[in-house]
Amino acid sequence: xxxxxxxxxxGWRDGLRESATFDRATLHEIxxxxxxxxxxxxxxxAKRRVPNFDDLLLLGASVSRYPIEGYRERCDTDVVLxxxxxxxxxxxxxxxTIAGMSxxxxxxxxxxxxxxxxxxxxxxxxxxxxxxxxxxxxHSKTLVYQLLPSRxxxxxxxxxxxxxxxxxIGQGAKPGGGGMLLGQKISERVAExxxxxxxxxxxxxxxxxxxxxxDDLEIKIExxxxxxxxxxxIFVKVGATRPYYDVALAVKSGADxxxxxxxxxxxxxxxxxxxxxxxIPTLAAIPPAVQALVELGMHRKVQLVVSGGIRSxxxxxxxxxxxxxxxxxxxxALVAIGDNAPELGREYEAIGSAAGFYDDWHEGRDPAGILxxxxxxxxxxxxELGGRRLANYLRTLVQETQTLARACGKSRVQNLxxxxxxxxxxxxxxxxxxPLAGTDWIPGTEAR
Amino acid sequence: xxxxxxxxxxxxxxxHTVRELNAALHAPDxxxxxxxxxxGRHAIAAGLDAEISVEVAGHVGYYCxxxxxxxxxxxxxxxxxxxxxxxxxxxxxVDGDASQxxxxxxxxxxxxxxxxxxxxxxxxxxxxxxxxxxxIGHMSAFMAQSGTIAVCGDAGEALGDSIYEARVYxxxxxxxxxxxxxxxxxxxxxxxQLGELLERAGHGxxxxxxxxxYGSARRLYNFxxxxxxxx
Ligand SMILES: Cc1cc2nc3c(=O)[nH]c(=O)nc-3n(C[C@H](O)[C@H](O)[C@H](O)COP(=O)(O)O)c2cc1C
Numbered sequence: 001x002x003x004x005x006x007x008x009x010x011g012w013r014d015g016l017r018e019s020a021t022f023d024r025a026t027l028h029e030i031x032x033x034x035x036x037x038x039x040x041x042x043x044x045x046a047k048r049r050v051p052n053f054d055d056l057l058l059l060g061a062s063v064s065r066y067p068i069e070g071y072r073e074r075c076d077t078d079v080v081l082x083x084x085x086x087x088x089x090x091x092x093x094x095x096x097t098i099a100g101m102s103x104x105x106x107x108x109x110x111x112x113x114x115x116x117x118x119x120x121x122x123x124x125x126x127x128x129x130x131x132x133x134x135x136x137x138x139h140s141k142t143l144v145y146q147l148l149p150s151r152x153x154x155x156x157x158x159x160x161x162x163x164x165x166x167x168x169i170g171q172g173a174k175p176g177g178g179g180m181l182l183g184q185k186i187s188e189r190v191a192e193x194x195x196x197x198x199x200x201x202x203x204x205x206x207x208x209x210x211x212x213x214x215d216d217l218e219i220k221i222e223x224x225x226x227x228x229x230x231x232x233x234i235f236v237k238v239g240a241t242r243p244y245y246d247v248a249l250a251v252k253s254g255a256d257x258x259x260x261x262x263x264x265x266x267x268x269x270x271x272x273x274x275x276x277x278x279x280i281p282t283l284a285a286i287p288p289a290v291q292a293l294v295e296l297g298m299h300r301k302v303q304l305v306v307s308g309g310i311r312s313x314x315x316x317x318x319x320x321x322x323x324x325x326x327x328x329x330x331x332x333a334l335v336a337i338g339d340n341a342p343e344l345g346r347e348y349e350a351i352g353s354a355a356g357f358y359d360d361w362h363e364g365r366d367p368a369g370i371l372x373x374x375x376x377x378x379x380x381x382x383x384e385l386g387g388r389r390l391a392n393y394l395r396t397l398v399q400e401t402q403t404l405a406r407a408c409g410k411s412r413v414q415n416l417x418x419x420x421x422x423x424x425x426x427x428x429x430x431x432x433x434x435p436l437a438g439t440d441w442i443p444g445t446e447a448r
Numbered sequence: 449x450x451x452x453x454x455x456x457x458x459x460x461x462x463x464h465t466v467r468e469l470n471a472a473l474h475a476p477d478x479x480x481x482x483x484x485x486x487x488g489r490h491a492i493a494a495g496l497d498a499e500i501s502v503e504v505a506g507h508v509g510y511y512c513x514x515x516x517x518x519x520x521x522x523x524x525x526x527x528x529x530x531x532x533x534x535x536x537x538x539x540x541x542v543d544g545d546a547s548q549x550x551x552x553x554x555x556x557x558x559x560x561x562x563x564x565x566x567x568x569x570x571x572x573x574x575x576x577x578x579x580x581x582x583x584i585g586h587m588s589a590f591m592a593q594s595g596t597i598a599v600c601g602d603a604g605e606a607l608g609d610s611i612y613e614a615r616v617y618x619x620x621x622x623x624x625x626x627x628x629x630x631x632x633x634x635x636x637x638x639x640x641q642l643g644e645l646l647e648r649a650g651h652g653x654x655x656x657x658x659x660x661x662y663g664s665a666r667r668l669y670n671f672x673x674x675x676x677x678x679x
Contacts, residue, residue, distance in 0.1 A: 151553040151572060154534055156495055156515040183670055195555070195574040195593045196612060200669040205591060209571040210530035210549040216510070219490045219529075223511040226470045227495030 043361030055428030082233020093122025102128025105268030115139030117390025172265030175239030179204030240285035262308025290323030313400020
């Protein structure tokens with residue numbers, strides 16, 4: 001018996017064979033459910049393998065395409081979000097933003113670190129379920145303020161203080177589900193921001209309280225524009241389920257920007273069954289979203305921001321090539337500022353986990369001081385150092401993206417296009433709507 | 449810009465857009481405003497943040513007085529969905545009936561509806577006070593966190609489902625209570641609070657002793673396997 005890396009595990013004997021159906025994680029979960037009588041809750045995104053950007057390759061230059069000289073010739077990375085209606089669109093230096101993560105899920109210093117890193121690189125951060133803290137406003141030059149179903153901490157002063165507004169309809173990790181913050185993390189400060197008693201389990205609503213359906217959403221967006229005098233870009237964030245229709249309806253409702261979050265997208269806490277079994281992969285979600293924008297004549301006019309499992313400049317380049325205007329990152333940013341760091345291995349083990357595997361974020365005991373509301377743990381995170389690490393990570397993503405864009409002969413990263421891509425698997429070819437490598441076959445469409 | 453305490457302005461939505469109206473109300477040069485011909489338009493007087501009073505002569509659409517701060521808004525008609533949604537302070541009065549989600553998520557201020565309010569009145573309430581002269585629809589006070597809802601008529605089904613610390617007073621019948629919402633004793637403290645609220649809402653003639661109080665049983669505050677069916 002061996003684990004997935006082929007390492008024999010204790011108790012191994014010749015002849016023992018692990019079941020592919022009832023593997024160890026499955027057996028463990030059955031026993032846990034039998035003991036506790038409640039679904040498993042955790043943070044992070046889907047752990048199973050789904051078709052993703054690794055299944056795509058960029059073609060690079062050839063006889064018929066010539067490349068851009070690295071480090072000499074320009075390869076622009078800036079992007080403007082919210083050009084459709086807003087008087088003050090967001091001008092970002094790089095096409096990678098920090099996704100909405102709530103204060104409550106994250107500690108104050110973690111929020112500050114995200115703000116510092118993003119600001120250093122000329123990009124935006126986003127609030128989350130739980131409202132805007134003064135620290136994050138102070139440290140984020142460009143801050144997107146989320147309007148969520150719970151409306152915790154929602155107020156018009158913060159709305160006016162924000163640089164953009166994001167109406168959250170869903171998240172890729174849990175399309176159709178609300179937020180969850182269990183008692184351990186409802187500290188006095190979090191409770192006060194949310195108008196809730198401290199220490200209770202809190203389940204955020206999954207539906208907005210004052211509108212249902214696209215016709216109402218259009219009126220809601222109009223109200224938000226009126227309140228903020230049509231200055232701020234309005235984003236609409238959807239979890240990837242029916243992207244063709246959802247993107248079309250968001251555009252019809254008057255969104256300036258659509259944020260599309262694939263099923264691999266992280267969450268602070270939700271049911272494991274939700275994370276692994278609801279929604280479609282990021283890769284599969286982009287082409288129908290772009291198709292909707294193109295058909296409406298709105299591609300590049302309503303910007304598309306894609307998130308869910310973005311790790312490297314290769315992921316960024318491939319998302320842009322499929323038609324996104326920018327990407328957004330959650331989990332990768334947390335890892336960059338120090339989450340699940342191997343140096344803390346012993347401490348992760350002490351709470352029944354291991355560095356690289358810790359996902360009981362709802363319990364609020366993160367030794368890295370990031371996913372916690374415990375003041376002592378939070379004080380361990382140095383927000384300046386965290387900010388520098390995030391800036392370095394973002395800088396690397398940008399360099400990698402530029403490297404690939406230049407190789408494909410693009411003087412602007414958004415000039416990457418589906419024509420630059422091929423797929424390694426039939427599934428990825430069908431989902432991304434690009435040919436299987438070495439062929440001209442795009443499954444599901446006529447050969448081009 | 450200083451507000452002239454004596455000045456009054458009249459603006460007709462037959463001649464002006466809602467944008468023009470709201471732009472004027474966001475930088476007010478007068479204390480009293482009258483809005484004519486509202487014609488059911490949406491987002492009328494949304495996002496006000498000044499000690500002004502606005503009277504609307506007719507029916508309004510969705511989100512009238514949305515996120516109101518400090519202002520006093522009086523609607524001489526009926527209103528659409530989400531009147532005074534997320535209000536922070538000030539006062540909003542509706543002479544007629546209100547559609548769904550009246551006072552949704554409101555953090556502060558007073559909302560008075562003289563007629564009836566439809567479903568989800570006071571949904572996710574976060575501290576404001578709502579007084580309804582008539583009856584309220586189903587799922588009202590859903591997940592209401594704090595604040596007070598006083599209903600002079602009846603309440604529809606599933607009142608106060610998953611309610612947190614908000615207080616609900618109903619004078620008439622309650623069709624049914626939602627999960628974790630229970631009738632509670634009306635103590636002297638509540639009688640005084642309710643009497644004072646009714647007085648401010650112009651219903652001082654009613655006897656607070658005729659109301660019944662509802663609130664959270666607090667059984668769903670922390671997960672318990674034996675209550676799983678309630679979620
Ligand atoms: C700790 C954490 C908290 C989150 N909180 C929110 C939130 O409050 N609102 C929201 O819309 N999305 C939230 N998300 C989802 C992110 O905004 C984003 O969609 C997701 O993290 C992107 O996928 P990635 O983590 O693979 O980059 C959260 C994600 C994480 C990891």
